[in-house]
Amino acid sequence: MGRAKNANVVFVLIVLVLSTMGIGLVTPVLPFLIESFCDGNVAEASRYVGIFGAAYAAMQFLFAPIVGALSDRFGRRVVLLVSLLGASLDYCLLALAPTLEWFFLGRIVAGVTGASFSAAMAYIADVTPPEERAKKFGLAGAALGAGFVLGPALGGLLAGVHLRAPFIVAAGLSALNLAYGFFVLPESLAPEHRREFDIRRANPLGSLRRLAESPVLVGFAATLLFALIAQFGVQSVWALYTEQCFGWLPLQVGISLAVVGVTTGIAQGWLVGLTTRWIGEHQSVLLGLLFCVVSFVGIGVATEEWMLYAFVMLFALSGIVGPSIQSLLSREVGPSEQGELQGSITSLQSVALMLGPLSGTYLFAHYAPVDAVPHAPAVPFYAAALLDVLAIVIALRLFAQVRARKAPVGHG
Secondary structure (H helix, E strand, O other), X not given: OHHHHHHHHHHXXXXXXXXXXXXXXXXXXXXXXXXXXXXOOHHHHHHHHHHHHHHHHHHHHHXXXXXHHHHHHHOHHHHHHHHHHHHHHHHHHHHXXXXXXXHHHHHHHHHHHHOOHHHHHHXXXXXXXXXXXXXXXXXXXXXXXXXXXXXXXXXXXXXXXXXXXXXXXXXXXXXXXXXHHHHXXXXXXXXXXXXXXXXXXXXXXXXXXXXXXXXXXXXXXXXXXXXXXXXXXXXXHHHHXXXXXXXXXXXXXXXXXXXXXXXXXXXXXXXXXXXXXXXXXXXXXXXXXXXXXXXXXXXXXXXXXXXXXXXHHHHHHHHHHHHHHXXXXXXXXXXXXXXXXXXXXXXXXXXXXXXXXXXXXXHHHHHOOOOOOOOOOOHHHHHHHXXXXXXXXXXXXXXXXXXXXXXXXXXX
């Protein structure tokens, strides 16, 4: 039985790799494509990148709890397959989109289909005992990292042929993923653990309220929220920032994202298991957040490309934060609620994915133009570092409360 469950985890990890490869293919290209519609105006392109990113996140926010609840009702497999079909069709739409309005529509569809990651993470929780979930969630993060290694590098190469080529290849990968899931991926949720769909619990605000049911959940959610806002904010301006300050092209952006993927894969596939075993999940969260602070400040002051790569790799090591927090959160609910919990986490990520790009691109549009006063393109990175400092403060207070709650009561 244990061997079969491990095989099932491998199946879903492959699904995650192929899915993130599709996303990674278009990541280094989309800002340049948007800039081409803006006649090279960096500030205007930055605003559109933020708007499109917020639209994608808003759809994830709305649909992630619905997808998670549907997977609790009908099983993980069917939800994943329907989402993969939608993703393949969406990439075809983006490959042919003639205007920015069509790209906006494409990002909306992508947000809906991207909500399926909550079902994938619930799948892993289904087949993994609680004491092994941090490691398995770390492997899931490594799978995501592997997709972002292969995807951006390939996307940067394909962009040299045509800026639309990565979208065509991404559509093909999604179709391949759909076929793989249809013929290979088994169902993970036993019928006795399924429950009726309840729209009151599947709405996004209700999903976030699920994270507000205890002070512990609130603390972990707040820590994760600020860390993710920081991360998504700098990611949204990375291509435009490196183009303006270092003259990078899509290929170089893709290579840098591939480096992030490699290092994140090491952190989440190997380092998270070591750190949680050696220093515990609480200290792993703090260590990863510290990596974020140092790396964001370092990127902001970097003057040479090698410095950028050094701090990018340090940032990727912060990948130990997410799996550690997810493992701690998953211990707070039972097996029939894992889909709902993962939907809640995805909704929280979607809030960050709305706020991060909007704030990051706003700061970049305001401070990056050459006539800006002051001219400081790195402001989004410094703002992100401050958010991670805030996350550290919240986490320190939370962990102190948790230790106090678990301390044995003295007898006098």
